[in-house]
Amino acid sequence: MTNRPAAEPATPGIGTRTLVFALVREDGTVDAGELYDVAETLGMTDQQVRLCLKRLVAEGRFTQEGRGRKARLRATADPTGAVAPDVEYVRHAYRQDRGLAPWDGSWHLFAFAIPETARQSRDALRDTLLHLGAAPLQGGLYVAAHAIGDLVEAHARHLGVLPSLTRLTSRDLRVGEERDPARLAALLWPLDAIAERYEALAGLAAARLSAPGRPTGTERLRYAIELAAAFTAAMEPDPLLPPELLPRPWPGARARALAARCWEALGDGAPDRGSPRLFRLYGEALDTRPPATLAPARTTDGPDEPPRSG
Structure with missing residues (x-):
């Protein structure tokens, strides 16, 4: 950090549970003393922290050794998501x-018509497209600037609706009379x-x-x-x-x-x-070496779980 003064910035709201998850160390533990100290700087009370820890232990997400600020929690699964x-x-x-x-100039389009009887699968496919950065053009038609087709197809297969999915790639997308790529992006x-x-x-x-x-x-x-x-x-x-x-x-x-x-x-x-x-x-x-896979989009979870956040 530098020696220049700065006004206190606006900070995001952070819940007690999120704080606990964020302090999980490489060995899977959380130091309760450290947790209480950081919680205090965020305006949380000791009572808030105690109640949160009690719930997390009751849910089976952590085990606890010791009491109060001398306690040590151990994660039973990776909770940092x-x-x-x-x-x-x-x-x-x-x-x-x-x-x-760089962009290759291609638009990737996805269309589907899934009946109301498979509404849950239809909604899950739509949410997957939105999660992967696609935008709706009209009912059942979405467009993305990245090559997310393999990820979308895999998810549609898991959902059992792959026969209802149509994919295509175009370098000539128009919405009404608009065809300029940057103006289309601002519109969509x-x-x-x-x-x-x-x-x-x-x-x-x-x-x-x-x-x-x-x-x-x-x-x-x-x-x-x-x-x-x-x-x-x-x-x-x-x-x-x-x-x-x-x-x-x-x-x-x-x-x-x-x-x-x-x-x-x-x-x-x-x-x-x-x-x-x-x-x-x-x-x-932050390591920008070429990734092992060419897919730039976020991954998705299985068909019975919602997509993960970035």
């Missing part, structure tokens, strides 16, 4: 920002709302980078959790349209660049087993 990044999705965003994943996706979320992320990251002195251990954890929550809030609704389709300058690229600098400053070296696993996960996400 609420604020953990989808590594390949975030990595693709940074590759786009650096001009490493809520770019203003997405930009506002990135402005909030940029403001938070910039304020943390300009804060005077070095943060204490508790402050470092609080800032990391706030940054992860703001990053998730900005990235979750973002279809990651290619830069060729976005306004210039695009606040998403600036916000992600500031967030990367902030993570580097907060990480303060290689993560160890005493650090929350968030530091390692974001370190992996």
